[in-house]
Amino acid sequence: MSQAPKRKTSKSKRNMRRAHDFLTPVLSSTCPNCGASVLSHHVCRECGYYRGRKLLNTKEA
Ligand SMILES: [Zn+2]
Structure with a gap:
């Protein structure tokens, strides 16, 4: 028994589904x-801080 979709999702339907994707940007935390914009649960690349502690040595330090 095949589980494949009967029809290919059209460009229109695919784009409609993705229309809301921009609402939650990948770089969502500061x-x-x-x-600076940082990935959540990652050390900040600008100042080297994560959860209130300095973890990386940056050029300004
Ligand atoms: Zn920072």
Whole structure:
């Protein structure tokens, strides 16, 4: 018994489904220390802080 979709999703339907994707950007959090965009649960690349502690040595340090 085949589980494949009977019809290919049209460009229109595919694009309609993706129309809301932009509402939650990948870079959704900001560093509380310097305000730069950072990936959540990642060390800030700008200042090296994560969860209130300095974990990386940056050029300004
Ligand atoms: Zn930062």
